Amino acid sequence: MPQSDFLFSIGKRLSETTAAGEGLHGRTGTITTPHGEIQTPAFIAVGTKATVKAVLPESMKEAGAQALLANAYHLYLQPGADVLDEAGGLGKFMNWDGPTFTDSGGFQVMSLGSGFKKVITMDAAAASEHAGADDRVAVGKERLAHIDDDGVWFVSHLNGDRHRFTPEISMQVQHQLGADVMFAFDELTTLMNSRGYQEESLERTRLWAERCIAEHERLTTERADKPYQALFGVIQGAQYEDLRRKASRDLGAMNFDGFGVGGALEKENLGTILGWCADELPEAKPRHLLGISEPDDLFTGIENGADTFDCVSPTRVARNSAFYVPDGRWNLSNARFKRDFTPLMEGCDCYTCTHYTRAYIHHLFKAKEMVSATLISIHNERFVIRMVDDARAAIEDGTYFDLKAEVLGRYYAGAR
Amino acid sequence: MPQSDFLFSIGKRLSETTAAGEGLHGRTGTITTPHGEIQTPAFIAVGTKATVKAVLPESMKEAGAQALLANAYHLYLQPGADVLDEAGGLGKFMNWDGPTFTDSGGFQVMSLGSGFKKVITMDAAAASEHAGADDRVAVGKERLAHIDDDGVWFVSHLNGDRHRFTPEISMQVQHQLGADVMFAFDELTTLMNSRGYQEESLERTRLWAERCIAEHERLTTERADKPYQALFGVIQGAQYEDLRRKASRDLGAMNFDGFGVGGALEKENLGTILGWCADELPEAKPRHLLGISEPDDLFTGIENGADTFDCVSPTRVARNSAFYVPDGRWNLSNARFKRDFTPLMEGCDCYTCTHYTRAYIHHLFKAKEMVSATLISIHNERFVIRMVDDARAAIEDGTYFDLKAEVLGRYYAGAR
Numbered sequence: 001m002p003q004s005d006f007l008f009s010i011g012k013r014l015s016e017t018t019a020a021g022e023g024l025h026g027r028t029g030t031i032t033t034p035h036g037e038i039q040t041p042a043f044i045a046v047g048t049k050a051t052v053k054a055v056l057p058e059s060m061k062e063a064g065a066q067a068l069l070a071n072a073y074h075l076y077l078q079p080g081a082d083v084l085d086e087a088g089g090l091g092k093f094m095n096w097d098g099p100t101f102t103d104s105g106g107f108q109v110m111s112l113g114s115g116f117k118k119v120i121t122m123d124a125a126a127a128s129e130h131a132g133a134d135d136r137v138a139v140g141k142e143r144l145a146h147i148d149d150d151g152v153w154f155v156s157h158l159n160g161d162r163h164r165f166t167p168e169i170s171m172q173v174q175h176q177l178g179a180d181v182m183f184a185f186d187e188l189t190t191l192m193n194s195r196g197y198q199e200e201s202l203e204r205t206r207l208w209a210e211r212c213i214a215e216h217e218r219l220t221t222e223r224a225d226k227p228y229q230a231l232f233g234v235i236q237g238a239q240y241e242d243l244r245r246k247a248s249r250d251l252g253a254m255n256f257d258g259f260g261v262g263g264a265l266e267k268e269n270l271g272t273i274l275g276w277c278a279d280e281l282p283e284a285k286p287r288h289l290l291g292i293s294e295p296d297d298l299f300t301g302i303e304n305g306a307d308t309f310d311c312v313s314p315t316r317v318a319r320n321s322a323f324y325v326p327d328g329r330w331n332l333s334n335a336r337f338k339r340d341f342t343p344l345m346e347g348c349d350c351y352t353c354t355h356y357t358r359a360y361i362h363h364l365f366k367a368k369e370m371v372s373a374t375l376i377s378i379h380n381e382r383f384v385i386r387m388v389d390d391a392r393a394a395i396e397d398g399t400y401f402d403l404k405a406e407v408l409g410r411y412y413a414g415a416r
Numbered sequence: 417m418p419q420s421d422f423l424f425s426i427g428k429r430l431s432e433t434t435a436a437g438e439g440l441h442g443r444t445g446t447i448t449t450p451h452g453e454i455q456t457p458a459f460i461a462v463g464t465k466a467t468v469k470a471v472l473p474e475s476m477k478e479a480g481a482q483a484l485l486a487n488a489y490h491l492y493l494q495p496g497a498d499v500l501d502e503a504g505g506l507g508k509f510m511n512w513d514g515p516t517f518t519d520s521g522g523f524q525v526m527s528l529g530s531g532f533k534k535v536i537t538m539d540a541a542a543a544s545e546h547a548g549a550d551d552r553v554a555v556g557k558e559r560l561a562h563i564d565d566d567g568v569w570f571v572s573h574l575n576g577d578r579h580r581f582t583p584e585i586s587m588q589v590q591h592q593l594g595a596d597v598m599f600a601f602d603e604l605t606t607l608m609n610s611r612g613y614q615e616e617s618l619e620r621t622r623l624w625a626e627r628c629i630a631e632h633e634r635l636t637t638e639r640a641d642k643p644y645q646a647l648f649g650v651i652q653g654a655q656y657e658d659l660r661r662k663a664s665r666d667l668g669a670m671n672f673d674g675f676g677v678g679g680a681l682e683k684e685n686l687g688t689i690l691g692w693c694a695d696e697l698p699e700a701k702p703r704h705l706l707g708i709s710e711p712d713d714l715f716t717g718i719e720n721g722a723d724t725f726d727c728v729s730p731t732r733v734a735r736n737s738a739f740y741v742p743d744g745r746w747n748l749s750n751a752r753f754k755r756d757f758t759p760l761m762e763g764c765d766c767y768t769c770t771h772y773t774r775a776y777i778h779h780l781f782k783a784k785e786m787v788s789a790t791l792i793s794i795h796n797e798r799f800v801i802r803m804v805d806d807a808r809a810a811i812e813d814g815t816y817f818d819l820k821a822e823v824l825g826r827y828y829a830g831a832r
Contacts, residue, residue: 050779054786059472079754079779087757087775095771338495341503355511359503363466363495370470370786 006180006230006257007032008286014303017398025278025305028395031258031286033099033180034227035091038066040286040307041395043293043388044101045314045381049074050084050094053315054373055381057096062351063382064389067180068096069310072173073105077156077163081176089178089226101310102179103290104170104234107262109154110145110188147187149204167211175219175229181288183260184212186234191266198238206250209233213255230257232288235277238263244273248280258286261306271300278305293384295411299404302391309388314380319373321365324383326410332376337362350382422596422646422673423448424702430719433814441694441721444811447674447702449515449596450643451507454482456702456723457811459709459804460517461730461797465490466500466510469731470789471797473512478767479798480805483596484512485726488589489521493572493579497592505594505642516595517726519706520586520650523678525570526561526604563603565620583627591635591645597704599676600628602650607682614654622666625649629671646673648704651693654679660689664696674702677722687716694721709800711827715820718807725804730796735789737781740799742826748792753778766798 007030014026031038038044045052045065052060052068060068070090075081087093091100145154151166165173170185186205189198216231233251237243251259261277274289281287286307292298293311301309314324321332325345332344343353344361352361352375364372387407394403423446430442447454454460461468461476464487468476476484486506491497503509506516561570567582581589586601602621605614632647649667653659667675677693690705697703702723708714709727717725730740737748741761748760759769760777768777768791780788803823810819 049783049785050776051783051785051787054790056475056787056790074783078783079775083755083775083779086755087773093773093776095776339499339502357503357509359495359499360466360509360511363499367465367467367490367494369465369467370789371467371472373786374470374472374790 005032005034005228008258008284008307010284012396014395014400017395018400020401021303024303025275025283026303026395026400027305027307028392029286029307031099031307033067033230035097035099035180036066038099038308039389039392041302041388041392042066042308043298043385044069044288044308044310045385046070046310046312047094047096048312049078050090052381053319053377054370055315055377057094059351059374059378060096060381061098063378064385065098065381066385067099067101067308068094069101069103070094070177070179071105071108072102072170072177072182073108075102075177076105076173077158081173084178085176091178091180099181100179101181101288101308102174102177102183103310104174104183104185105165106152106170106183106185106234107188107290109152109165110147147204149207151185167208168215171212171215171219171231175216175223175226178226179229180227181230181232181258182216183288184209184231184233184256186236186262188263189236189238191238193238195240198240198243202236202243202247205234205236206247209251209254209256217255232256232258232260232286234260234262234290235281236263239266239269239273241276244276245280248277252281256285258288258307260288260290262290267297270297271304274301274304274306295387296408298384298388299391299408302388302395303400303404311384314384315373315377318376318380321362321372321376322380323376324380326407327413328411332358332362332372333365344376344379345383348379348382349386350379352376352379352382421448421450421644424674424700424723426700428812430811430816433811434816436817437719440719441691441699442719442811442816443721443723444808445702445723447515447723449483449646451513451515451596452482454515454724455805455808457718457804457808458482458724459714459801460485460704460724460726461801462486462726462728463510463512464728465494466506468797469735469793470786471731471793473510475767475790475794476512476797477514479794480801481514481797482801483515483517483724484510485517485519486510486593486595487521487524488518488586488593488598489524491518491593492521492589493574497589500594501592507594507596515597517597517704518590518593518595518599519726520590520599520601521581522568522586522599522601522650523604523706525568525581526563563620565623567601568603583624584631587628587631587635587647591632591639591642594642595645596643597646597648597674598632599704600625600647600649600672602652602678604679605652605654607654609654611656614656614659618652618659618663621650621652622663625667625670625672633671648672648674648676648702650676650678650706651697652679653689655682655685655689657692660692661696664693668697668701672701674704674723676704676706678706683713686713687720690717690720690722711803712824714800714804715807715824718804718811719816719820727800730800731789731793734792734796737778737788737792738796739792740796742823743829744827748774748778748788749781760792760795761799764795764798765802766795768792768795768798 011028014021029040047068048071167185174182233256237247288308289301289306292309293313337358340358394400427444430437445456461481463484583601590598649672653663704724705717705722708725709729753774756774810816
């Protein structure tokens, strides 16, 4: 299929609908993929191993999920990208007929090796949620990944086997996985790396981006019978304005369908860094912000020009019985919920809140019943998806900053 | 509500629709409860702790489940029967609007104490499935239950607290749980007990049955604003014909709404023992066979007059990746399923088989993803429910023994 099967059209710009939006890159839009449209800004739910943990795809659709994101590293190791290819691609394999994304696996390959943690979230507990449960095996162990100019040697966290990822292999794997949106293979750095190393790494990521595009174009031609898969470049550059701007200009000039903004982002600088990138990137292409779901981060991302986001938090915290309400994130294991026959959140339109009480799910969690993770995950996904949906509507009708003040004021005042 | 809200009407007798049914007690029928009808014979799915493990209620409905059975022992300990009462009863608590059953908890109270195992199933592995996962904590530990004429002292498997169940307490607990069908509190014996002990125990169970009815009638009057809950007596007597017949006559003469046949049943004698009971019990009342789901046991139960069955096996074996096909029970963890893009069972109409492949669920199981238990459980429940539904239809149209020969011939030839 031709590249024109992937389209992005801008709806309203935040700077057009409200005076306070002056100078900001926020906008609404529509991403069109071979498997349907995504109205942006949109929260993309994560199904790392081709399943949203504990939740069936129909429940995700009912929760308002427009697209799902899986992980190339995990699926490459198990069951193998060729299995998904033979199955007809990620969406068909997992019974999800909407748009799909795959992360390149670069983050997992390298974070497993260095004990790296993203530092974009509000606290240490939340930060740890960004690393997969499996990722934690790396903590305190020998370095499992080795980076050279050609690619990365890494060791499977499953069985210790040695594997090689290069930009070409990542593209081959992601073409086999068959998602609508793929990410280029990039090197991740941390805030601890020296300025000199950041420059060296950024140049490597630039060269890898060119190789990703070349291999992607070759594979797109070779597999012309398959639906077109869009490729997003990934902007690195840590906390350095000149590096972020350079990376955005360099990759922005390449034939990418969109861009991811990744790497080491301090929470306080998230909006500033994203703004630098959006300044330089071509406005007509979508931008994805990797690993974000905290309300303040979402609003920061949206107003600074991110169109899509993904994060594992809604399901991860659910498995520990944490649920979102407008007043913050609460823990359902607390004994005060034992006889609380109200829904997780008053007024919530999700399946869980319209059919179950806190008392019931508290009981399930205490009884170690799997359905507790299912029910809380559905609510949490709906909560975050709806928040981003609300922000989209508010950009359209010029009330974005009113919504932001109301949501964040209540959320961070009430968290307990 | 009045007792007449619980009704049983016989449809066709097996002895009427086929010559080979002569002398057998099998029949079809309809049980009417305040929460709807059950077409019998029917397989009642088990949701021990007010949840079918890993499966949402809507999925159970879609799988054809007509009713669910929960356990009074587990719910008494956690979250407490009063919590369910306050929630509006078991069905409302767990979002199941159809008929519900509760087991009396007698089995769990006593099996936790003695390491008792039912021996009605085909092999040791299957037999162990009848004991709850939590029940296994009793193995090799000191005896946790002590029986006297008034009731049972037992120790919570959760925290070691000492508790007392008597016939009256069991009725109070089950009235609070609020299921449509409850079971009388009985003493379980094993095949290892002496004839003398069986007689002594059976007399105790008879006296307890009278006390259950008295307390049940008192509670029904006291809670007249609640939907009527039916009470089934439980027939014990181990392998002894005279004891089974006596128990059936004794309890059959009491004001029970139906009967459960329980206790120590050797697989080879299941039909014979059930036949003795059905000979003596009032024909116009329904009979429940506790803890049965193997195909041969189901057919034996159905033709010998059992109207309903329950068993945890479909979900328990699913969590170990075992799934039913017409040729037996297979294990999906086998590597041969890695690239098997067919459904769990060709032609199966369940949600799992119409949306997923063996390859996908094999991957989920290997990846330790919860959704594997969900998907296999849905299929297994549907498989057993459909088998009993097919038997019901076959009784109606006179083809029961043809169906039985076909199903069992294939199943036990093909099991691997």
